[in-house]
Amino acid sequence: MADTGRVYLVGAGPGDPELLTLKALRLIEAADVVVYDRLVSPQILALVPESVSRIDVGKRPGSHPVPQDSINEILLKLARSGQKVVRLKGGDPMIFGRGGEEAAMLAAHGISVETVPGITAAQGCAATLNLPLTHRNLSQSLIYLTGHTVENQIPDIDWKNLANKNNTLVIYMGAAKITQITDNLMANGLSSQTPALAICNGTLDRQAQVLGTVATLAADAREAEFDGPVLFILGRSVGLISEMNKMDLSHENSSSVVASN
Numbered sequence: 001m002a003d004t005g006r007v008y009l010v011g012a013g014p015g016d017p018e019l020l021t022l023k024a025l026r027l028i029e030a031a032d033v034v035v036y037d038r039l040v041s042p043q044i045l046a047l048v049p050e051s052v053s054r055i056d057v058g059k060r061p062g063s064h065p066v067p068q069d070s071i072n073e074i075l076l077k078l079a080r081s082g083q084k085v086v087r088l089k090g091g092d093p094m095i096f097g098r099g100g101e102e103a104a105m106l107a108a109h110g111i112s113v114e115t116v117p118g119i120t121a122a123q124g125c126a127a128t129l130n131l132p133l134t135h136r137n138l139s140q141s142l143i144y145l146t147g148h149t150v151e152n153q154i155p156d157i158d159w160k161n162l163a164n165k166n167n168t169l170v171i172y173m174g175a176a177k178i179t180q181i182t183d184n185l186m187a188n189g190l191s192s193q194t195p196a197l198a199i200c201n202g203t204l205d206r207q208a209q210v211l212g213t214v215a216t217l218a219a220d221a222r223e224a225e226f227d228g229p230v231l232f233i234l235g236r237s238v239g240l241i242s243e244m245n246k247m248d249l250s251h252e253n254s255s256s257v258v259a260s261n
Helices: 022-030 068-080 099-108 121-128 175-187 217-224 236-244
Strands: 006-011 033-036 053-056 084-089 112-116 141-146 167-172 195-200 208-213 230-234
Touching: 006 022, 006 068, 006 099, 022 084, 022 112, 033 068, 068 084, 068 099, 084 099, 099 112, 121 167, 121 230, 167 175, 167 236, 175 217, 175 230, 195 217, 195 236, 208 217, 208 236, 217 230
Parallel strands: 006 084, 006 112, 033 053, 033 084, 141 167
Antiparallel strands: 167 230, 195 208, 195 230
8 A cells, every 4th residue: 555646536616727726726736647527627727737647538428438437447557556646527526526436446446535625517607697506585405416317318306306496406417408307397396487597618718608497498508509518507596697697797707698588
């Protein structure tokens, strides 16, 4: 174990480098090698010193050039060679980032692992619009969902519970399945007029978003022709964006909200 390296599962946040934690930055600068995902922004990768090796293991929809098993082997090999490894993931490594799978694999092989949390996309994207994800009068619970399973199907979950009007729902990786997801929610009692938001490239200078309802969300996202990762936020508190947008939004990277007809 004396010659064995250490792996840090580091959250890079939603993209804006100013949202990176101090600990994450310190570890990136001190790493021997950074193994990074597609959702790590170019601005954050620019903070990796030239002396630090980089390995791109990013996955894209329908394209996994480096399968998860291969990523596991890369991490294991690097750690066993005695290197300090930063496994850099967009958002938070333990929220839909497979950080749990990688941590368990490494621990099973006797590799020391430390998790460094990051601001997840839901928090970062909502903050750019001053959107409260919870609100004592509108939304008393916050639920993060993945838009697909390992088999690329929509999750087999309790739709009736999700359709509660007091929930704020945040859907990650849901662009391909958003029609089925919203149809299921409405079929289980969620009002079709519930405010809903789609955000692309959240927290970056090219951020774009469209505001509509659960009934229009899928069509809104298609018509917007987004050119990057999309996050969906549904719930009554989303309706506060219109009011907030009347004020001068403080986040310099926020683009204006486009309302659906």
